[in-house]
Amino acid sequence: MSQEVIHDIQLITAPFANTWEHVQGPGGNTSVKEQDMMLIKASGFTFKDVGNSTGLVWTDNHQVIKNLSTSCDDGSLECPLARVIKSIPEGLRPSMEFEFHAALGKYVLHTHSVYVNVITCCIECPSLLNTIFSDISYVLVPYIMPGHPLASYIYRTVSSGEKAQLYFLKNHGIIVHAETAEEVLYIYDLVQQRIIDFLKLSIVIESDSEITGLERKELFFEKISNGIDQMEIEDVNDRILVPDQSIFFRNKVSATDSSANVYFDLENKKILIKGSPKFIEAAESMLKMIYYILSNQRYLGLKSEFISKKELDVLHGLSSEKYRASIL
Numbered sequence: 001m002s003q004e005v006i007h008d009i010q011l012i013t014a015p016f017a018n019t020w021e022h023v024q025g026p027g028g029n030t031s032v033k034e035q036d037m038m039l040i041k042a043s044g045f046t047f048k049d050v051g052n053s054t055g056l057v058w059t060d061n062h063q064v065i066k067n068l069s070t071s072c073d074d075g076s077l078e079c080p081l082a083r084v085i086k087s088i089p090e091g092l093r094p095s096m097e098f099e100f101h102a103a104l105g106k107y108v109l110h111t112h113s114v115y116v117n118v119i120t121c122c123i124e125c126p127s128l129l130n131t132i133f134s135d136i137s138y139v140l141v142p143y144i145m146p147g148h149p150l151a152s153y154i155y156r157t158v159s160s161g162e163k164a165q166l167y168f169l170k171n172h173g174i175i176v177h178a179e180t181a182e183e184v185l186y187i188y189d190l191v192q193q194r195i196i197d198f199l200k201l202s203i204v205i206e207s208d209s210e211i212t213g214l215e216r217k218e219l220f221f222e223k224i225s226n227g228i229d230q231m232e233i234e235d236v237n238d239r240i241l242v243p244d245q246s247i248f249f250r251n252k253v254s255a256t257d258s259s260a261n262v263y264f265d266l267e268n269k270k271i272l273i274k275g276s277p278k279f280i281e282a283a284e285s286m287l288k289m290i291y292y293i294l295s296n297q298r299y300l301g302l303k304s305e306f307i308s309k310k311e312l313d314v315l316h317g318l319s320s321e322k323y324r325a326s327i328l
């Protein structure tokens with residue numbers, strides 16, 4: 001439980017803190033292993049928190065692997081929570097994605113990069129990845145519910161001898177793992193840059209990436225700009241690109257109820273967000289994520305692929321409370 005491990009996890013986390021194009025709200029997670037233990041971002045905390053040396057949990061990695069190896073064929077959506085050895089501050093739980101971290105290398109970086117998700121959320125995903133990464137081995141994981149089901153899939157690929165350091169998760173994001181922090185960052189940056197270059201995507205700069213009409217209400221009163229013409233309420237409520245979008249926004253977005261947390265004021269062409277500062281920050285970054293992915297796909301002529309109604313029912317079923325707690 002050395003200070004060195006905390007420094008190591010910060011190396012692969014801090015570069016993405018405050019970058020909504022890589023992580024939105026408390027989404028995404030990082031981990032570092034030391035012997036039989038794993039230091040991982042805590043559930044509900046952000047990359048920025050980890051950069052500030054908080055929101056960290058040490059788990060018994062040996063036990064997590066044992067659970068995965070004995071319970072991955074029973075179709076279970078839940079898995080016993082890892083034994084927490086210590087956390088900062090006390091009483092935290094590991095990220096809900098701790099299990100797939102356990103199955104991978106010493107350093108693991110998982111984000112919901114908008115650049116990657118322009119591709120993972122479209123029909124053309126397999127052929128695009130095949131073209132862009134023809135010289136790199138990677139695994140394309142079909143859409144699988146986050147948590148234990150996704151971890152079981154990844155555990156099986158690793159157990160069957162898969163050596164790829166790069167995983168693309170359909171309608172979800174990216175995982176990079178390696179034995180050093182430098183290698184993780186090198187592979188991660190290379191992937192982002194190749195996608196940006198190949199699709200000629202704009203690199204997000206805060207000033208030119210705003211959704212017009214997005215306004216923070218009550219706590220900030222900071223008007224961003226006018227006009228709502230580029231984003232529809234259906235983009236948020238019905239066109240579900242990634243699981244966090246559905247969990248986070250469900251029953252919170254309305255164009256008729258002005259008391260909703262996210263109110264599409266169609267008459268005045270504004271989107272008003274209200275709630276705690278943490279909620280507002282997360283909601284804003286998620287709206288930008290949706291807008292970035294959909295607008296680029298439309299511009300590039302890519303066919304968006306959304307999470308099916310059936311999958312959403314599963315997502316909102318058994319594990320929903322645990323999941324909600326992790327991102328809200």
Ligand SMILES: [Zn+2]
Nearest residue numbers: 028097172173
């Ligand atoms: Zn994720």
